[in-house]
Amino acid sequence: METGPAPEEGAAPDGPVIQTSAALVGDGADIAQGRHLAAAFLTRVQAEHGLAVSQRAMDLTQLVVSELVTNARKYAPGPVLLNLRILGDLVEIVVWDCDPVLPMARAADAGRVGQHGLEIVMAVAQGFEARREPVGKRITARLALADEPGGAVAGHRPP
Structure with a gap:
């Protein structure tokens, strides 16, 4: 885990950057490695x-790490590069890969497998880009x- 001075963009104004990163190289254990990195980081x-x-x-x-790395x-x-960073009361998960094609969510289909x-x-x-x-x-x-108290996830408001 890395900590250091807060950069201008995306960090708490008075605190250190709390983050960790890994390069996943396709040896078949990438997904598990990403999950373990995330759990250890948050711990x-x-x-x-x-x-x-x-x-x-x-x-x-x-x-989320598992799905994005998959x-x-x-x-x-x-x-694949994986970066985890704390932004205030959020954890930011960033996955980079070399394919420029942006993913698109498919229309909901309960019958679709996978x-x-x-x-x-x-x-x-709470945020996706x-x-x-x-x-x-x-x-x-x-x-x-x-x-949040009452069981709602912080950042989401019940309808």
Whole structure:
């Protein structure tokens, strides 16, 4: 886990950047490695920085990492870069791969088997962005670290 001075964009104004990164190289264990990195990162965030991380946030972070890394491995040759960073009361999950084609969520279809990963990520995230980079693309999802009283996830409001 890296900490350092806060950059101008995306960090708490008075705190260090709390993040970790990994290059996943396609050896068949990338998805599990990403999940383990996410769990260890959030555990350290709690222990070393005293930030509240709900079990739901822990589980959803691992799920989102799994889905995004799976898609990157499936559709893009080459390495995948995974970055996890704390932004206030959110964890930001960024996955980069070398394929410039942006993912698109498919129309809901209860009869479709598979290919629901992006739908799942978009449903649980407080923020989602897919953007082309000079090489490849960067997918970003943000999840609340803690649940609000009453069981609602912080950042989402009941309808």
